[in-house]
Amino acid sequence: MNAIKQNIQNVKERILSDAQNCGRSPKEIQLLAVSKTRSVKLITEAIQAGQYAFGENYVQEGIEKIHYFSKNRMGNIKPQWHFIGPLQSNKTRSVAEYFDWCHTVDRFKLAERLSAQRPSNLPDLNVLIQVNISKEKTKSGVMLSELFDLASLISPLPKLKLCGLMAIPALIKDYHQQLVVFEEMHSAFLELKKEYPEWDILSLGMTNDMTAAIHAGSTLVRIGEGIFSHFEGKMNETS
Template identity: 45%
Template sequence: MSSLCERLSAVQQRIQHAAIACGRKPDEIHLLAVSKTQPVEAIAAAWACGQRAFGENYAQELYAKATALTPEMGIEWHFIGPVQANKTRLIAAVADVVHAVERERILQRLNDQRPDDKAPLQICLQLNVSGEASKSGVSPAELLPLAQTCMALPRLQLRGLMAIPAPSPDIQQQRQAFAQLRQALEALKAHGYPLDTLSMGMSDDLEAAICEGATWVRIGTAIFGQRSYPQA
């Protein structure tokens, strides 16, 4: 467990240094440990090191892990993968936050399938900041109607936006993509939407994301190492 704790601490220090360098408060940025394809033992080990928020990409894997680990642990489960319509019931049953919604139909299904005894499901809408047809996410023109749909659904709570820009080794290009997401969030806030979340930044670009306002950064391999087993 010590090496996992050391890796987790190193990522937290990296976030802290990036925040200070950009004139931000480190406690404004939250670390989401991406635990996809890692066993529950690895999640429990990270939990023992103080990590509480975990991100999963596959609905069945999320459900299995969320039901295997006790509620008393206080884990916050984030679903960060593409949301398939036939998997929304599993996600709605156990997730606390869903990061990558891009269709009204998915919003409606998540709302309808959210159990009555659970708090509203927190939602981030995914914006395509790279403008590539192959990339997931809505276009800027589609964002406001999708936000309006989400706000009208009682078992959902719109929190903010998410993006996965095209990879680039150039920090200025990274910042430009993340700035688009920040500007889109600011535009929605100008329309009266009470949003506070920017889910952006991974291992290779978290510094650029933090400088542009990220509130959640999604880090996997730097914490857990290589994936433990292939996804079936």
Template identity: 45%
Template sequence: MSSIADNIRSVTRRIQKATKAAGRNDGSVRLLAVSKTRPPEDLREAYGAGQRDFGENYLQEALDKMAALEDLGDVDWHFIGPIQSNKTRPIAENFQWVHSVDRAKVARRLSEQRPDHLPPLNICLQVNVDEEDSKSGCNLRDLPELASTVSELPNLALRGLMAIPDPDQPEADLRTSFQALASALEALRRQPDAEGPLDTLSMGMSGDLELAIAEGSTWVRVGTALFGARAGSRNQPSGG
């Protein structure tokens, strides 16, 4: 059985190969290890193999892991799950990235509750590119208004967009979904009031990362290919 370290090396090679095939610069795509439901020992092993960015869906589980791994001082924690309004304070206080902001109320609370001694919280807006009823995310029509609101909040840094297209749809449709997100980000960059670097596309998982990279992804969210299949899942996926 492959170790987590072996899996990280394998996925890293896939990312490098896909980046080169897309004619993009080496290092322009980063690996986010989706560590939801994984014990702290798995994250520690991944850390030992050089992984520094971990994505969590469930707040209390994430906080418990942070406490167990507090000796690892250079980890960046990414919240990638649906956000309840009453859970924004601990997210604002403990994470470096949030990939799943889909409404202005949540964004305002994150900004208000971000401690002054911390740098701005890196934000990706979650877009429901396929307009699936079961998925979180704002629709493409409402995205410009939400982006404008978030860009004005003082303790947030609007970095880009995230989407979770249906991984089981035909490849052509999946490519279209990735292209739609990339086009939406480019449209935001052209807005006269655009703020922040807007340099991030969080899209692509274990089974489709090559396709996502070809269409411009800068963060691929990978869980299964690093840690193995989960026994079960709660709620919707945010990476896999």
């Protein structure tokens, strides 16, 4: 078994264990491999190991990878591409045209542009509202106090499918403090689900806080370090 495959298996076993420890089904929790800066060679190994959803932080890098795997198909497998980096107005067209998901919508203007720029021949773009749960001045995201109003504005837009919420809390090492923050996000998610029962994505948790995120109710964890951390991440490495 190669190292990438082993790492993915280890992460999935950790998801299984964490889910069982809090009485949840692991089937409720999706794994998103954060592949930013990682080579197509490593992504290919991840695909061969059964991982098909990838998160990219940089628009141009992500598009290059999307083009590569469009030209170098692996049987019937079509990777799913999530944009998870800060979204700027001048990048919305590229995200709308190339990605399957955008996790970082925090302003109506961005959603409006994504809606208008999504090609008519593509399925609706799946979007998440990013919440600044830790109220950090340097971090993107809408404040909880503004979340419900923003959701009501985005939800009717054509060519977008609003699927839930995402947050990247301030770095906290203590499990119990992590849990408090994540549970606040989960409470907001459940409250909004009363209005939007079709929502099914609460994107919380990375390698270092995944356990707390799962215990709090996350349905999608974003793992980069746990899968790719020990490998050279050269974008131009293809062999």
